Amino acid sequence: MQAELMQTAPKTTDLPAIQLQHVGVTFGDVVAIQNLSFAVERGEIVSFLGRTGAGKSTALNLIMGNLAPTRGEVRVMGFDPKAEFQQLRRVIAVGFQTDRLMPWRTALENVELGLQILHEEKTATRKKATEWLARVGLERAANLYPHELSGGMRQRVSLARALAIDPEILLLDECFSQLDHVTSQVLRADISRLIRELRKTCLFVTHRIDDAIEMADRILVFGAPAKLLLEHRPTEADRNDPAAFKVLHDLIAEKLGIVE
Ligand SMILES: Nc1ncnc2c1ncn2[C@@H]1O[C@H](COP(=O)(O)OP(=O)(O)OP(=O)(O)O)[C@@H](O)[C@H]1O
Ligand SMILES: [Mg+2]
Incomplete structure (x- = not known):
């Protein structure tokens, strides 16, 4: 019975x-x-830092x-994501650098898009x-239509669209880096709170330390071509104490070869 259960378990x-x-x-x-070898555990948020062209x-x-x-x-x-892509339908959602909203759809209709592609029922989708x-x-x-929204609002719509399908994994490719610093910081805080609350797994690619x-x-820091240079788990102090933040920031900058 045990063996049978194991065989049929996903x-x-x-x-x-x-x-x-x-x-x-x-x-x-x-x-x-x-x-390149690395793993991301379920419910973990991993930042993937690297210079341009690092892979x-x-x-x-x-x-x-x-x-x-x-x-x-x-x-x-x-699963092998290339060969077994059908198994990963609605498991992965992606947020890109640009919002990729459809200009002829309202904010709400843009958020509905992924659900419509997955043939969810109309009332549930809305x-x-x-x-x-x-x-x-x-x-x-x-x-409102995308042209009536600010850049930060548009990126919020885009991330709502990604998360609305209830994916297990959220991949974010530089999706805050086109926003000004303050807008980016507020959006990042909101999104990280949401993905922690919902226990999503998130791989967040960025070149901003x-x-x-x-x-x-x-944090995984890569040098080209995708060679792991540093792995670090930020502590509360790293995040909240300006001196500790600076030490970590400077260490990563040094690894990346950035002189500031
Ligand atoms: N389809 C492709 N054909 C040829 N070369 C490619 C292709 N995709 C990526 N490359 C090359 O592979 C390397 C890594 O590219 P990649 O886009 O993964 O870098 P990146 O770390 O995302 O950079 P960025 O921070 O600029 O977005 C670069 O040298 C790039 O030119
Ligand atoms: Mg890139």
Whole structure:
């Protein structure tokens, strides 16, 4: 009975949400990723920091199943995201650098999009989208079109759309970096609170050190081509004590080779 139960149980129960093992990716002569291994546990928020060209977006493309590795293995909830993409339908949602809203849809209709693609029933779709707009603080903007919203509001709509499908994993690729510092900070705080409350797993790609320290349970710092330079779990002091924050910030900057 035990064996039978184990056989029929989904692959997803006790595995990390995301796991890369000895992954390499080459595009012709370009080595985008060289021997990269890391895991993200369920419910964990991991910031993935690296300079431009370090292979961050390539790593996200592997996890989304857009790309197969040249070498090594990628697993998402135990599945191969490229070959077994059907198993990961509604498991992963992505927030991009630009909001990718449809200009002819209102804020509410944009949030409904993912649910409609998943063929959710119309009334339930409207209800979930309305709730999600409220969660990101935009209940009064439901009927506005993207051109009537500020950049920060648009990114909120975009993240509400990603989260409305109730994914287990949220991948964020530089999704706060086009906003001014204050807008970005407020949105980041709101989103990290929501994903912690809902116990989502989140991999957050950024090149901004402050963003990474403020958001993450764990920071991974990469140098090109996706070589792990530093792994750190920010403490409360790292986040809240300006002196500790600066020490950590400077250490990461040094690893990244940034002189400020
Ligand atoms: N489809 C592709 N074809 C050829 N080369 C590619 C392709 N995608 C990425 N690369 C190369 O792989 C390397 C890593 O690119 P990637 O986009 O993953 O970097 P990144 O860390 O996301 O950079 P950024 O911070 O600028 O977004 C770069 O040298 C890039 O030119
Ligand atoms: Mg990128």
